[in-house]
Amino acid sequence: MSVTAQAHIDDHAHDDHIQHHKLTFVTKYIFCQDHKMISKQYMLTGLIMGIIGISMSMLFRMQLAWPGESFALFEAVLGKWAPGGIMDAEAYLALVTIHGTIMVFFVLTAGLSGTFSNLLIPLQIGARDMASGFLNMVSYWLFFISSIIMLSSLFLEAGPAAAGWTIYPPLSALPMAMGGSGMGMTLWLISMAIFIASSLLGSLNFIVTVINLRTKGMSMTRLPLTIWAFFITAIIGVVSFPVLLAAALLLIMDRSFGTSFFLSDIFIQGEVLHHQGGSPVLFEHLFWFLGHPEVYIVILPAMGIVSEVLATNARKPIFGYRAMIASLLAIAFLSTIVWGHHMFISGMNPFLGSVFTFTTLLIAIPSAVKSFNWITTIWKGNLQMNPAMLFSIGMVSTFITGGLTGIIMGDSTLDINIHDTYFIIAHFHLVMGISAAYGALAGVYHWFPKMFGRMMNKNLGYVHFWITAVCSYGVFYPMHFVGLAGVPRRYYENTAFPMFDDLTNLQILITVFALIAGIAQLVFLYNFFHSIFYGRKAEKNPWHSTTLEWTTPIEHIHGNWPGAIPEVYRWPYDYSKVDENDEYIIPGQDFVPQNVPLQKDEEELQH
């Protein structure tokens, strides 16, 4: 079956070789169906959303460190939401809500998967493009529209959604409970419904492409780990995002059509509401059925990228290739049966709590195996310390730190006193906000030459990494202590409790690190945009990598390869492979690209 599909695409490619359809500006840059352009579109949108998300975090961190103080910055940016320069309490809640929503969905899901799956899947498996270029283009534009709608909600009279990124009803269902639960929440739901459609279209495309369009010789066990990660991520997405859509639809019905899926026995603003029989806990189940796999959708691509970058820069195979694949599969499977660990004290039956503790602590095992494999990949390597490598090593470090605290909160008993405190915030920022972001940054630095034909400046990359690395730990390490001291999340200020007064200095320390980290990202932004236009021109395979994307010409062409698609003869990790005489397989170079046939007397090892 795939052979016929292959033949069809090849014919099409031969036609393209003559490039007979002339592309206008609109069809080349805007409504483009080429996966490479779409990946850049995702990247740019994700980047802009990331800038907005980080800026929001800097604002509310300032409020936490200096509560109730007046800042001209607040008045300038928040307008009526900061009268006299003092941030309004609901504005604080709106900021943390939109910060969370933007970062988790728009930056770390679309910005990560959208960029790298689109860029790398066809290139690394040896395909001309995605299975459906049209659906791919639609998926990007839906993402763009959902971003616009989400941002437009910031300008509403009553404010954007402000019930936390988890938007639990009844708070998110009742406009009289909170200003942001009016039109703000409606726009949030519309934006997310469109986002989900975008994500599903993208995921379906990725799955079909990986299964059907691999080039000759590219068996599943010769795929780079990036592809495995993106493939499995897409499957998780297809399984779980529809459930969020269901939750959103039911919430829309409760809000606008008088149903009672999530609402019952409510007295608010002086009157009893008619809703009977529903339960907020149902929403929590539906939300987290997506919500937990979602965080693995965020981290798995980062893990794939890190595996690839570590192997390339260590000049060594990734250690335990099959174990890495098995871990990815185990994590994906287990991620669908742990969602209840977000709900230990939701009021659900405690027996469920036991079940979810059991499955949650299980998921620590494949994650641990991956971490050990990464460390072993570095052992006895010949480490090329490019910025992408630094971010990859950094990712392993922060993933271990953040992941270990997951063992604490995965234990239902311990969750009793740390649920919804800063301990949780510290945990998920270390694994998502830092580890996944490092994976994304490693990807940007590593594949920048492929995307733009130019090199980023490595010294700026070093400065960016080291400042970010120190500040990231500086923000989130001490934050665990804030949580263990009992400070709850989503508190506009802590001054209502004298028992939190002695944490003021700690809050200031965290904020100062956060502000420095935020400013340091400007180094990256400058490097990124400047290098697109003025970066040193790249050679074809600057990192001496084995994978197929580096065999395409530097100038992008439709169909990726000018002639036939390369055939694959080996797995992607033949770095520093030696024969019996301890000589490199190809004399003079320490790697063998995937499209090089087995040499005379070369042994094919089973990995």
Add this chain to the structure above:
Amino acid sequence: MTAFLIIMVLVLVAIAIWQMTKIFELSQLKTGNSQVANDSDNKTNGYLMFAFLIFIYGITIFCFWKYGKLLLPEAASEHGKDFDQLMLVSMVIIFIVQALTQTLLQYFSFKYYGKTGKKALFYADNDRLEFIWTIIPVITLAGLILYGLYTWTNIMDVNDEDDPLIVELYGQQFNWTARYGGEDNVLGQANVRMIDINKANVLGLDEADTYAADDVIVKELHLPVGRKVNFKIRSQDVLHSAFMPHFRAQMNAVPGMITEFSFTPITTTEEMRQRPEIIDKVKRTNAIRAERAANGEANSDPWEFDYVLICNKICGKSHYNMQMKIIVESQMEYDAWIAEQKTFAETVMADDSQQTTDSNETASTGQ
């Protein structure tokens, strides 16, 4: 002022970083401008990786040294002791793993930094090694799971043994109310549909329910030390959460449900106030508050330690200030206190009998 200075410092730091990177770049011109890491880059960053290990250890030790005293004091409840023990064991395990893995990671990053001509080792897999470092986490985690679940099952088993005191915690935007069962220690039925603001029946108690008449409704939670208390938790409007950190207790308040949590307080407020770590904390806190008073700022009145019930599920604008004081006292003090409180019959239902004799009032039937 402090904020302004800090912003200035940050701006100067940003400018300094910018200038330093420019200088660094300019200084690199002579050595060719390939943007791929060379031997010198590898060596520098290799050393920095080792320094980063020192930083990781350093920030860990610094935080414990400086912020260790901010952690919650020893648990004030019976099950809290088990909680703290489980937390300690779990923390010890993860810190051992952290110390080992970060050391290996950063040390290897330093030891194996790239040099021209060096050969990496082609070492692709070792199933035995994979097995070992799979089975060790499995055994460790299995142990933690069993320990944790045993503790969890005990804590979450809310039952009628040991004659518990039944108390309702009622959450609404933005305050808590506590309701005792009164003499019969049974709570009267209540529902939002029976709320009658005019008659001050804010909890929606069923006046027809005989169990409701002796219920005591208060804004300050008093608990006799050593007696198990079963909390029945309700919400009037949106999700709230009854978080009592000193007792290691938390349970969501869900509209449409009555959720439960149970614990036995073992330390009175007075005893807690005498604890050295609390005395220190109060001293620290009052020093901060005195400074505020000197500057004429708010939140500057001196503080005496009290247990608190705080809301821990986002519930709206004033989520950050939805609290109720908790006082744990001797049985005698508790009995004296509760004797002084008015029952539901004496407050809300009394209005009833008054109204029927009041000719100026039309009988209000609620709503």
